[in-house]
Amino acid sequence: MGPERLTIAIPTYRRPLALGALLEDLHLQDCVPDRLVVVDGEGGSEEVRGAVQRSGWPGRIPTTLIRSTRANLPFQRNLAGRAVKRQGALLFLDDDLRIPDAGSVGELLAALSDPATVAATVQISGIAPSPPPSAPARLWGAARQFPPGSLTPTGVRRAPCPAARFAAVDWLRGGVMAIPAQAFGALQTPAALLALAECGWGLGEDL
Secondary structure, three states: OOOOOEEEEEEEOOOHHHHHHHHHHHHOOOOOOOEEEEEEOOOOOHHHHHHHHHHOHHHOOOEEEEEOOOOOHHHHHHHHHHOOOOOOEEEEEOOOOOOOOOOHHHHHHHHHOOOOOOOEEOOOOOOOOOOOOOHHHHHHOOHHHOOOOOEOOOOOEOOOOOOOOOOOOOOOOOOEEEEEHHHHHHOOOOHHHHHHHHOOOOOOOOO
8 A cells, every 4th residue: 555645533432423424524535535533432332333333434534443451532632543544633632522524624725735734623513602701811811812723821723814725723622633644653742641631620631
């Protein structure tokens, strides 16, 4: 087989129906992945296995189903990253996404074509509004005081200016993250990050 241009990795946990719908959406994309990795946070759900088999991807491209011992998103992402070749792009997708636009995956790959780009992400519709600012947020000032595309000291992602096709940002939207596979393979995930995610105190996606 030739070099792999795109691997899609989907961590999942107790959402077999949503996972199946996402896998169907991927069939409609103009840009077809070279490899698919699904990481099952239940450690071996028959419903997840069935959703992957019914999707038709195993007969189309190399498809890997990994049993994770933890329903810990950074842990699952690390498992996926270790299972892929260090070539092309690695695209992480949340299992409850829907992708109505057939050009979405191709757009992400186009964004990564610039050698100066270290990762690519998107705005996701349907995300709940941000809660009222906390005491630290009030101390640092309102998020609107920071430039578009920035990440505030309290973790608020400022939306970029909508005019440009690709806009520079300082953050990643965790549900959709495209990263050069070679770069992800070189990352050393701190054990403290995995521990914080295990406690439900954050996912460290921007890190």
